[in-house]
Amino acid sequence: MLDKFLTQRLAALDGVSVDTSTTFAQLTTLRVGGAPTLAVSCESAESAVAALRLLDQASVRYLVVGGGSNLLVADGPQDIVVVRLAFDALDVHVASGLVRAEAGVVWDDVVDTAVAVGLGGIECLSGIPGHAGAVPVQNVGAYGAEIADVLTQVYLYDTSTGEASWVPASALDLAYRYSNLKFTGRGVVLAIELHLSTDGLSAPLRFGQLTQTPGERRPVADVRAQVLALRASKGMVLDAADHDTWSAGSFFTNPIVPASLAETIQARVRDTHGEDDAARMPRHPLPAASTDAEGALATPSAPESTEPAATRANTAEPLEKLSAAWLIERAGFAKGYPGSGPATLSTKHTLALTNRGSATAADIVALAREIRSGVQDAFGVTLEPEPIWLGVSI
Template sequence: MSDSSLTHDIQSRLSELADVTLDDRLTFADLTTLHLGGRPRTVVRCATASAVAEVVTLLDAHSVPLLVVAGGSNLVVADGDLDLVVVLLENDSLDVDVATGRVVAGAGAVWDDVVAAAVSAGLGGIECLSGIPGSAGATPVQNVGAYGAEIADVLVQVQLLDRPTGTVSWVPASSLDLAYRYSNLKFTSRGVVLAVELHLSTDGLSAPLRFGELARRMGGTARWPVAAVRDAVLELRRGKGMVVVEEDHDTWSAGSFFTNPVVDPAVADAVQAAVRATRGDDDADRMPRFPADGGEKLSAAWLIERAGFAKGHPGDGAPVRLSTKHTLALTNRGAAKTSDLVALAREVRDGVREVFGVTLVPEPVWIGVSID
């Protein structure tokens, strides 16, 4: 495969930049938590925010296709050779101010390391986001959330490289249009997050617990010591295969693969009626449905199960399966290809739509491949 946009001259200029290393050995199978995907043209490893900005600006100036990657926990990447350069964020600086609750993390910092440091310092607000794979820089892009908490609750600002202008500045969180699993950075290439600033509470207590499963585990919706909440969240996530363990293929995933759908209340009523007719009153009465902007939020995992997809579907021997612990995760059992993942994702999406008339939307970013 040839590409005149990535010339020897550009590669030489990249290799001369401070805090930059070129690596031609890595594939997307090495760079993603799904362990899937082909080979990029090269990987440019950036140890500092300034290196990231210089590399992206240089590649953009020469119209070289690129993809910014850090933890790789939210990517579905095509098989084969890919005509793009990976800009790998390894700027993992972390500053925690115990007195003020201010936390500043480089975009390449491992997110759970940020949470662990905050909890260790007695700072509250992100303990419910424990165990989420990926990097700090990815958290505002899709407004990462779990167990009733979102990064939007604590995000103050992000350091952003504006790609059209090449300028770097701190941008307030209020300008990102943060919503459920969304920001105006998602599915766009307008900017690259270089660092995040959070403001956390300093009293050693969590945010009020808003998620039923976690609140029941803790014993109520009150605020609890942050370390205790982190331990409970990690225990819950491990039980669902949602904490990455390399030897456990149930964790070779992109986390929750589909977002929880927000539907018109009439659609929610129709779904509940269908469940009542096929599964009885008890199951229908337990159907999760919660008020949300634009309608009501349903549980994607609950719909998947009621559409006939059990944990571990389609069974032993399949290269990609639903997790044996949680139906919302699609997992690589060790020797899969991206095409296998796409096939299962389509099967699940189409099955839920056929049974309930609700179309599930994938949460990961798709590169070189589509579910449609």
């Protein structure tokens, strides 16, 4: 419980302000969710450490919220404190390619600034909403790239010690949409450091919609423009006037399954949709060395819990990554499904669940359950939600 005395101590810290009027509907891109007990805003890394230390010492549950693009929060009051990291210094060293960004920097501003001076490696991560501090937590990735490719270290507040220090990326167990910061309460990222290429060219391109020549490198500005156009076509660039962007982005992670299950799914598609459609099924074999890191299908967890034991694919055979969007569509869910109502699939992209303007968290949850059940019934694959769920479960 948060008592009046602790609230007063938080408010008295230099660089810290508090309020009780903020709601999760105001803080998240899904625009749903009730009010936290308190919202605490910190203007520097030092003030954040002081506030976080007080909350930890008092055993008060808190959740750090940046852009709110990866959160689904229940309706009604939430017994949790929101911490906002309102410091946003960005330091770019062009000659070395080193970039340091404080947690409160808007992520796409980091990408835009790097690309503008010819630094490469994060151009495929253009247009992703949220703040820099959240990027390592789930190893954000898109279009064949992920932050693990360029992250060197993070400035981390350690909840076990109450202190902050630079921690190497190698200590974060980065894997597909995962780090050991996710769900564990290990710490809070206060800043990140990236090492980017300095030759003005992108990282080797691997995504089919960006190149027909895998491994090709192109000018970073060209790739960023192409990625932004692709994301906009899918409703994945935030626009308050466009309800297709009132979402949490890609709602389900791409499932990783044994090759035998992928074969079974492809056979079912062949029976129901024909040979040509089955031949186009996205199947991406994973290297044997990545089995342990990427073979886990993690169950979503609220931030007050540690991550439950992962449901692992049978690692005795090769693993493949499938497309969640492709499976959703083949299970009978079209863009805009169900066509009307407060919550629907995006009219531009079947992997986004959207608030059409008046949805509640319960509406989003009901749609997520329907989609997941449909894919499970059709293909025997249990899709795992990507956002953090608070006060609700699938």
